[in-house]
Structure formats: C-alpha cells, structure tokens
Amino acid sequence: xxxxxxxxxxxxxxxxxxxxxxxxxxxxxxxxxxxxxxxxxxxxxxxxxxxxxxxxxxxxxxxxxxxxxxxxxxxxxxxxxxxxxxxxxxxxxxxxxxxxxxxxxxxxxxxxx
Amino acid sequence: xxxxxxxxxxxxxxxxxxxxxxxxxxxxxxxxxxxxxxxxxxxxxxxxxxxxxxxxxxxxxxxxxxxxxxxxxxxxxxxxxxxxxxxxxxxxxxxxxxxxxxxxxxxxxxx
Numbered sequence: 001x002x003x004x005x006x007x008x009x010x011x012x013x014x015x016x017x018x019x020x021x022x023x024x025x026x027x028x029x030x031x032x033x034x035x036x037x038x039x040x041x042x043x044x045x046x047x048x049x050x051x052x053x054x055x056x057x058x059x060x061x062x063x064x065x066x067x068x069x070x071x072x073x074x075x076x077x078x079x080x081x082x083x084x085x086x087x088x089x090x091x092x093x094x095x096x097x098x099x100x101x102x103x104x105x106x107x108x109x110x111x112x113x
Numbered sequence: 114x115x116x117x118x119x120x121x122x123x124x125x126x127x128x129x130x131x132x133x134x135x136x137x138x139x140x141x142x143x144x145x146x147x148x149x150x151x152x153x154x155x156x157x158x159x160x161x162x163x164x165x166x167x168x169x170x171x172x173x174x175x176x177x178x179x180x181x182x183x184x185x186x187x188x189x190x191x192x193x194x195x196x197x198x199x200x201x202x203x204x205x206x207x208x209x210x211x212x213x214x215x216x217x218x219x220x221x222x223x224x
Contacts, residue, residue, distance in 0.1 A: 004156075031210070043202075043214040050210070058211060090156055098209040099144045099164055104157040 003027070004105035006091055012111045019078040021108050023091030032074035033092040033102065034058075034066065043090065049074055050097060081112045115140045115207050119215035126193055127223055134188040134218045136203035141181045144209060148177050148188050149202040151217070157202065161188070193222045 007022035023032065033048040035058075045058030049068040063085060067075045074093075078085055091105040116139045126132050136146070145164045149157040161170045161177040163186070169178040176189040186203060200219045204212035 033211070040216075042216045043204075043212070045211040048210055056210070092157075099206070101147060101159055101162045102204075102212060103159060104149070106156040107154075109154065 004091055004093055004103050006089075006105040006108050008108050009106060010109050010111075012113065013078075013081050014113055015082060017078075017081050017112075019081050019110065019112075021076040021078075021089055021091075021110070023074045023076070023093075023105055024072055025074075025093040025103070026072065027093070027095070027103075028071065029093040029095050029103075030071075031094045031097055031100075032068065033094075034064075034074070034076045035090045035092065036060070037088040037090055037107075046076065081110075083112050086110060086112045115205060115213045117203060117205055117213050117215040119201075119203060119218050121218060122216065123219040123221075125221040125223065128193060128195060130193050130222075131189070131191050132193055132220075134190070134201050134203075134220070136186040136188070136215055138184045138186075138205045138207075138213075140207055141184050142207060143181065144206045146177075146179055146186050147204045147206070147212065148175075148186075149204065151200045151202060153200075160201075190220075193220075195222045195224050198222050 034046040035043045037043045047066040049055045065077045089108045092102045094100040094102045148160045163179040174191040200217040202217045204214045
C-alpha cells in the first residue's frame with residue numbers, strides 16, 4: 001500500500017514565524033503535491049513537484065515556497081506565517097502525472113495566532 | 114476553468130439503503146476522475162479512479178460510473194452502513210497534474 005506521511009497532525013504557530021511542513025512518501029512516486037483545504041472553498045493546489053528540485057506553482061502559491069531535495073520528501077514552507085494561512089494542509093503523491101491516482105496523507109491542521 | 118459540483122451537499126439515510134452521490138463537471142476533456150472519502154479532521158482516502166476511457170469501476174459495495182460526454186459521474190453505495198458516514202469528494206484531473214475538487218457530499222447513515 002502507498003503510504004504518505006506528514007510530519008505533524010496539529011501545529012500552532014505565531015504570526016511571522018517561519019513554518020515547515022514535511023511530507024514523505026514511500027512508493028518512489030515521481031510527483032508530489034501540496035493542497036490546502038478550507039471550509040466553503042474546498043481543496044486548492046498550492047505547489048507540486050514532478051521531480052527532485054523541480055516545482056510548479058499551483059492556484060494559490062503566494063506566501064508559500066517548497067523544497068524537494070530527495071524524491072521521497074516534499075516540504076512546504078511558510079516564510080512568514082499569517083493568520084489567513086490557518087488551514088488544513090494536505091500532501092499527496094502520484095506515480096506519474098497524467099491518468100495516475102493521487103494518494104493523500106493524513107493532513108496537518110495549522111493554526112496561526 | 115473546470116467547475117466541479119456535487120449534489121446534494123448533505124444526505125442522511127437509514128442503514129441498509131442504497132444511495133447515489135452525484136458529481137458534475139463542466140469540461141469533458143479530462144484524464145480521469147477520482148472519488149475520495151474524508152472522515153472529520155482526517156486526510157483523503159482514495160476510493161475509486163475512473164480513467165477517461167472507462168465507463169465504470171467497482172470496489173466492494175461501491176460502484177462509480179462516468180459519462181464524460183455529459184460531464185457526470187455517480188458513486189453508488191449499496192447496503193449503506195453507519196461506518197460509511199463521511200464526506201465524499203469527487204475530483205477531476207483535466208490538466209494532467211492538479212485535481213479539481215468538488216465541495217463534497219456529507220453523508221450520515223443512521224442505525
């Protein structure tokens with residue numbers, strides 16, 4: 001079974017802090033994704049990566065950056081956390097891009113105070 | 114831009130009923146459609162993936178159909194159980210990478 005893990009289930013940070021969310025997949029998938037989920041807005045793509053050190057912006061990249069130094073690990077970075085980044089963050093991976101199933105991690109509930 | 118709509122937004126049924134969840138999308142040029150289940154405060158569990166060339170997929174008590182030309186998919190759940198209570202999300206892949214999600218149907222199965 002594919003396993004996608006995220007470093008924290010719950011996280012509380014202060015405004016202005018630098019925040020790292022980490023995601024690890026164990027199935028040698030090429031692609032990894034970061035989404036955020038908000039009530040009434042659904043899931044929206046922040047960034048994705050199709051290879052080591054390669055990244056593409058999604059629909060809402062502002063205020064975020066990402067890092068993929070190893071194939072199995074994809075990090076989401078909030079350079080200076082703000083209260084409007086309070087959300088559920090979901091990581092996903094897929095073997096390849098077109099036509100392949102995406103598998104999701106358990107999510108990180110981030111609260112910025 | 115692709116719009117994905119799920120109707121109804123919420124549904125409550127007694128245990129044992131067969132039920133249908135609906136998903137519609139505006140652009141039929143898709144690679145695939147995926148159905149997910151999400152329990153409160155948790156991540157997404159993939160239930161079924163239907164490729165654009167397929168008409169349906171089955172897994173246990175679940176059956177998903179796809180009518181690409183009309184922009185519709187249905188998820189059929191047979192003999193519902195209280196453990197089926199969750200939010201069900203459909204998502205279409207039309208760009209080759211990102212999934213476009215509907216807002217979900219919140220299902221409650223009462224004993």
